[in-house]
Amino acid sequence: xxxxxxxxxxxxxxxxxxxxxxxxxxxxxxxxxxxxxxxxxxxxxxxxxxxxxxxxxxxxxxxxxxxxxxxxxxxxxxxxxxxxxxxxxxxxxxxxxxxxxxxxxxxxxxxxxxxxxxxxxxxxxxxxxxxxxxxxxxxxxxxxxxxxxxxxxxxxxxxxxxxxxxxxxxxxxxxxxxxxxxxxxxxxxxxxxxxxxxxxxxxxxxxxxxxxxxxxxxxxxxxxxxxxxxxxxxxxxxxxxxxxxxxxxxxxxxxxxxxxxxxxxxxxxxxxxxxxxxxxxxxxxxxxxxxxxxxxxxxxxxxxxxxxxxxxxxxxxxxxxx
Numbered sequence: 001x002x003x004x005x006x007x008x009x010x011x012x013x014x015x016x017x018x019x020x021x022x023x024x025x026x027x028x029x030x031x032x033x034x035x036x037x038x039x040x041x042x043x044x045x046x047x048x049x050x051x052x053x054x055x056x057x058x059x060x061x062x063x064x065x066x067x068x069x070x071x072x073x074x075x076x077x078x079x080x081x082x083x084x085x086x087x088x089x090x091x092x093x094x095x096x097x098x099x100x101x102x103x104x105x106x107x108x109x110x111x112x113x114x115x116x117x118x119x120x121x122x123x124x125x126x127x128x129x130x131x132x133x134x135x136x137x138x139x140x141x142x143x144x145x146x147x148x149x150x151x152x153x154x155x156x157x158x159x160x161x162x163x164x165x166x167x168x169x170x171x172x173x174x175x176x177x178x179x180x181x182x183x184x185x186x187x188x189x190x191x192x193x194x195x196x197x198x199x200x201x202x203x204x205x206x207x208x209x210x211x212x213x214x215x216x217x218x219x220x221x222x223x224x225x226x227x228x229x230x231x232x233x234x235x236x237x238x239x240x241x242x243x244x245x246x247x248x249x250x251x252x253x254x255x256x257x258x259x260x261x262x263x264x265x266x267x268x269x270x271x272x273x274x275x276x277x278x279x280x281x282x283x284x285x286x287x288x289x290x291x292x293x294x295x296x297x298x299x300x301x302x303x304x305x306x307x308x309x310x311x312x313x314x315x316x317x318x319x320x321x322x
Contacts, residue, residue, distance in 0.1 A: 006040060009040055009134075009137040009138070010036070010037055010040045012137065013033075013036035013037070013039075013040060013130075013133040013134050013137050014033035014034070014036045014037050015033065016036075016133055017032035017033045017035065017036040017129050017130045017133050018030055018032055018033040020032065020129050020133075021033075021125070021126060021129055024125065026122050026125055026126060027108065027112070027119075027122050028108050028122075028126065029126075031104065031105065031108075031126050031130070032125075032126045032129045032130040033130065034101070034104070034130070035054075035101055035126060035127060035129075035130025035131055035134075036129075036130040036131070036133050036134050038050075038100075038101055038130075039051060039054065039130060039131045039134035039135070040134045040137060040138065045202040047134055047135050047137075047138040048135060050097055050131065050134070051131035051132065051134065051135045053094070053095050053097050053098055054095075054097060054098040054101060054102065054127060054131055055124075055127060055128070055131065056093075056095060056098070057090060057095040057097070057098025057099070057102050058098065058102045058105065058123070058124065058127050060086070060089060060090070060093075060095070061082075061086055061098070061102040061103065061105070061106055062106070062109075062115075062120065062123070064082055064085050064086050064089070065078075065079075065082045065086075065106045065109060065110075066109075066115050068081045068082040068085075069082075069109065069110065069115070070115075074109070074110045074113040075110075078110070079106070079107070079110055082103075082106065083103065086099070086102075086103070087099055101127075102127075105123045105126065105127065108122070108123060109123070144196055144197075144199060144200040145200065145212075147196065148193070148196060148197055148200060148212045151189075151193040151196065151216075152193075152212075152215065152259055154189065155186070155189060155190060155193065155216070155219055156257055156258055156259065158182070158185075158186045158189065159186070159219070159222070159223075159226075159257050160254045160255070160257040161182070161254070162179060162182055162183065162186065162226060163226075163250050163251075163253050163254035163257060164250070164251060164254040165178070165179055165182070166179060166226070166229060166230065166233065166250055167247045167248075167250035167251045167254065168247075169230075169233050170233055170243050170246065170247050170250065170298075179230045179233075180227075180230060183223060183226065183227050183230065186223055187220070187223055190216050190219055190220050190223065191220075193216045194213060194216040194217060194220070197212035197213040197215070197216055198213055200212055200213075201213055211316055214312070214316055215259070215312070215316070218308055218309065218312040221308050222305050222308050222309065225301045225302075225304050225305040225308070226301075226305060228301045229298055229301045229302060229305070232294045232295075232297055232298040232301070233298065235294050242277075242292070242295065243295070245272075245273050245276065246273055246295075246298075246299065246302075249266065249269055249270065249273065250302075252266070252269075253266055253306075261309070262309065262310050262313035262314070263306040263307070263309045263310040263313070264310055266306050267303070267306050267307065267310060270299065270302065270303050270306065273299065274299065277292075277295075277296065277299070
């Protein structure tokens with residue numbers, strides 16, 4: 001059994017919320033602890049959004065319930081009518097997070113048969129204490145930047161290895177199948193890294209912290225093209241001289257694959273290979289023609305693979321190392 005940071009925060013916030021509510025002699029003090037439990041989010045931004053939305057939701061719930069209880073009485077039927085209006089309005093205004101917790105608070109008005117100012121203050125204090133402590137607890141979040149930089153290094157190593165193996169598999173179709181599982185492993189790694197990058201962004205209040213998320217998204221786009229290239233490789237069978245320069249360029253790309261490489265030099269060399277293919281003698285038969293067509297598609301995908309990185313390098317600035 002593993003007890004994570006969020007679990008510790010949740011337990012502490014619940015205890016403190018109940019203690020504070022009891023010290024203020026609030027009615028239904030344990031509700032503050034429950035609100036705290038439901039309000040501790042995964043990130044700073046999510047905690048802030050939960051706290052804000054639940055306070056806004058409580059205002060709306062209080063208004064609707066006041067009308068229902070005043071007209072129908074403090075009974076279950078009035079509570080049911082309140083839900084008929086409160087739930088769809090919450091959905092319309094994007095306040096679904098507050099439906100359950102605020103409906104519990106509304107039952108306090110029904111139990112006390114009162115909307116006196118002291119009861120209104122009581123319920124709003126329960127909400128502020130619970131949600132406020134959860135928000136305060138989430139002001140501290142582990143900095144994921146170091147971990148994300150390590151993930152970048154791992155991803156680039158995996159990409160480099162794939163490119164090297166792709167070079168070795170080019171013109172050897174039987175070897176291409178071995179690369180598919182490596183692609184799947186890399187895809188799963190990039191998915192997890194992108195989720196971590198999203199949490200990193202949401203744990204910062206300032207804008208402009210999307211670099212890592214954009215970086216791993218870029219690598220996933222490259223991986224899709226690399227997967228296409230592997231598919232073409234499984235069908236290419238041409239003379240060794242036709243792929244010698246391309247194999248060499250794939251090896252060079254593998255050796256220089258990094259965050260800093262903008263790919264422009266590689267793109268220039270791809271253009272030279274294009275020109276060499278254009279000047280090569282025409283295919284001798286249909287089989288050679290089809291293999292060359294696949295080789296051309298491979299080169300197109302390789303070009304797009306490098307262009308994605310070049311475009312990324314142009315519009316995204318790498319954050320300074322910590």
